[in-house]
Amino acid sequence: xxxxxxxxxxxxxxxxxxxxxxxxxxxxxxxxxxxxxxxxxxxxxxxxxxxxxxxxxxxxxxxxxxxxxxxxxxxxxxxxxxxxxxxxxxxxxxxxxxxxxxxxxxxxxxxxxxxxxxxxxxxxxxxxxxxxxxxxxxxxxxxxxxxxxxxxxxxxxxxxxxxxxxxxxxxxxxxxxxxxxxxxxxxxxxxxxxxxxxxxxxxxxxxxxxxxxxxxxxxxxxxxxxxxxxxxxxxxxxxxxxxxxxxxxxxxxxxxxxxxxxxxxxxxxxxxxxxxxxxxxxxxxxxxxxxxxxxxxxxxxxxxxxxxxxxxxxxxxxxxxxxxxxxxxxxxxxxxxxxxxxxxxxxxxxxxxxxxxx
Numbered sequence: 001x002x003x004x005x006x007x008x009x010x011x012x013x014x015x016x017x018x019x020x021x022x023x024x025x026x027x028x029x030x031x032x033x034x035x036x037x038x039x040x041x042x043x044x045x046x047x048x049x050x051x052x053x054x055x056x057x058x059x060x061x062x063x064x065x066x067x068x069x070x071x072x073x074x075x076x077x078x079x080x081x082x083x084x085x086x087x088x089x090x091x092x093x094x095x096x097x098x099x100x101x102x103x104x105x106x107x108x109x110x111x112x113x114x115x116x117x118x119x120x121x122x123x124x125x126x127x128x129x130x131x132x133x134x135x136x137x138x139x140x141x142x143x144x145x146x147x148x149x150x151x152x153x154x155x156x157x158x159x160x161x162x163x164x165x166x167x168x169x170x171x172x173x174x175x176x177x178x179x180x181x182x183x184x185x186x187x188x189x190x191x192x193x194x195x196x197x198x199x200x201x202x203x204x205x206x207x208x209x210x211x212x213x214x215x216x217x218x219x220x221x222x223x224x225x226x227x228x229x230x231x232x233x234x235x236x237x238x239x240x241x242x243x244x245x246x247x248x249x250x251x252x253x254x255x256x257x258x259x260x261x262x263x264x265x266x267x268x269x270x271x272x273x274x275x276x277x278x279x280x281x282x283x284x285x286x287x288x289x290x291x292x293x294x295x296x297x298x299x300x301x302x303x304x305x306x307x308x309x310x311x312x313x314x315x316x317x318x319x320x321x322x323x324x325x326x327x328x329x330x331x332x333x334x335x336x337x338x339x340x341x342x343x344x345x346x347x348x349x350x351x352x353x354x355x356x357x358x
Contacts, residue, residue, distance in 0.1 A: 002014070002015065002016035002017075002038045002041075002042060003015055003016075004031060004034045004035055004038060006031070007027070011027045011028065011029060012027065012028045012029070012030065012031045012033075012034040013025060013026075013027050013028075013034070014026055014027075014028060014034035014035065014037050014038050015038075016038055016041055016042060024041065057097050057099070058097065058098055058142060059094065059095060059096060059097055059098070060089065060090065060093040060094050060095075060096055060097075060098055060101065061090055061094040061095065063098055063133070063137055063142065064086050064089065064090060064094075064133065067133050067136060067137075068082070068083070068086070070136075075221070075222070075224070082129065085125065085126045085129035085130075086129065086133075088113070088126050089126070089129065089130050089133065092109050093105070093109075093130075098134075098137055098142055098143045099143050099144075101134070101147045102147055103147045103148075103149065103151065103152045105147070106127070106130065106147050106148055106152045107152050110123050110126075110127050110152075110154040111154075113126065114154065120154065120155050120156065121156065123154050124153070124154050124155065124156045127148070127152075127153060127154055130148055131146065131148035131153075134146040134147060134148050135148070156323075161290060161293040161324065161325075162283050162286065162290055162293065163290075163293050163294055163296075163297045163328070164188075164282065164286070164290060164291070164293075164294050168279050168280070168281070168282050169184065169188045169291065169294055171279045171280070172184050172272075172275060172276070172279060172282075172291075173185065175275035175278060175279065176271055176275060177257075177258065177271055179249065179255065179256035179257055179258060179260065179263065180255060180256075180257075180263055180267065180268055180271050181245070182197075182241075182242055182245050182254045182255050183197045183198070183254075183255045183263070183268045183288070184291060185238060185241060185242065186200060186212070186242075186254065186255070187288055187289075187291030187292055187294075187295070188291040188292075188294045188295055189234065189238050189295060189298075190212050190232045190234055190238070190295065191232060191292050191295040191296065191312060191313050191314070192212070192214060192232075192292070193217075193224070193228075193289065193292065194265045194268060194269065194288045194289060195217035195218045195221075195265050196214045196216075196217055196218075196223070196228070197254075197255055197268065197288075198218035198253075198255055198262070198263055198264060198265045198268060199215075199216045199217055199218040199219065199220070199253070199262075200212070200214065200253060200254045200255065201215070201252055201253050201254075202246055202251075202252055202253065202254065203252075205239075205242065205243075205246075205254070207239045207240075207242070207243045208239075210233060210234045210235060210236055210238070210239040211231050211232070211233055211234070212231065212232040212233075212234055213229075213231050214228060214229060214230075214231075214232070214314070215229065218262075218264065218265050219262075219264075225316050227314050227315065227316045228314045229314075230311060230314045232312060232314070242254060255268065268288055269287065269288055272286065272287060272288050292313070293325075295312075295313070296309060296313055296321075296324075296325050296328070297325075297328055299312055299313075300325060300328045300329055301328075306318050306321055306322060306329075309321055309325065
């Protein structure tokens with residue numbers, strides 16, 4: 001139900017009721033403007049894209065504050081990353097109304113970030129954060145549609161992790177302080193992340209069956225996801241090495257500092273920075289997490305398919321595995337040639353058989 005009427009002061013009041021029965025009204029100097037507004041809102045109601053006009057005037061800054069309140073339950077590191085992304089979003093769109101952000105503005109923004117020297121992968125990550133924020137605004141009925149779509153998405157950028165050689169991994173192991181050496185083993189041969197390796201307790205290990213059960217992150221925080229709790233099988237040789245280290249230290253954890261206390265992630269990464277320069281051909285920026293990339297390369301070179309590698313790396317999605325390590329799978333050119341050659345050979349064999357029979 002909608003109506004428009006002239007008020008004593010000469011202006012026109014247009015009003016309508018939304019699907020919940022709430023009345024919305026605006027005043028206009030001209031009747032035609034009021035009628036156009038009513039028509040637009042009525043069309044939005046019919047199309048199912050209607051939003052409260054007052055709510056739609058909310059700025060990006062205001063919505064980011066509200067969005068962060070609901071995002072605060074995430075892990076501290078995840079929340080910090082979101083705030084860093086939002087800082088760039090606020091700089092560009094903060095004073096704009098949510099409903100005023102256009103796809104063209106988003107494309108121009110990501111292009112400008114790239115021109116300013118941001119890595120394509122980082123530009124894509126910030127764009128995905130904007131898409132997440134805008135998508136939640138749509139879900140809350142604040143805007144009818146998001147300005148982010150496949151048409152506005154920037155290139156993801158290629159992220160090809162450095163993969164150390166086996167010789168470099170063992171050189172790192174030998175160069176590390178004794179108590180921290182199990183961290184190298186856990187990263188390179190079980191794929192544990194830095195905070196997981198630092199927090200791994202003796203009770204999280206099944207030395208007899210050769211199974212690692214990641215349970216917490218350092219110091220005593222939940223793991224990144226439920227998938228991160230997936231058990232990791234290890235060979236008996238690795239289980240024996242880790243068991244010997246526990247027997248040596250008598251500690252409740254596998255990775256210790258110089259006085260047998262649980263080592264911090266900072267201590268492990270600091271040791272990596274101190275020794276990496278002494279390892280032949282190892283990149284200057286090599287991190288502990290790159291040991292995990294080595295683990296992935298071991299699995300892929302052994303012929304394991306993407307689903308098995310995903311499970312061992314404890315990725316929530318196979319897409320994550322493919323995006324990061326897809327280039328490591330062996331080139332399939334020769335195998336595809338062989339498959340076609342089999343079909344061609346079958347035809348040739350059939351032709352020869354016909355010739356012989358005639």
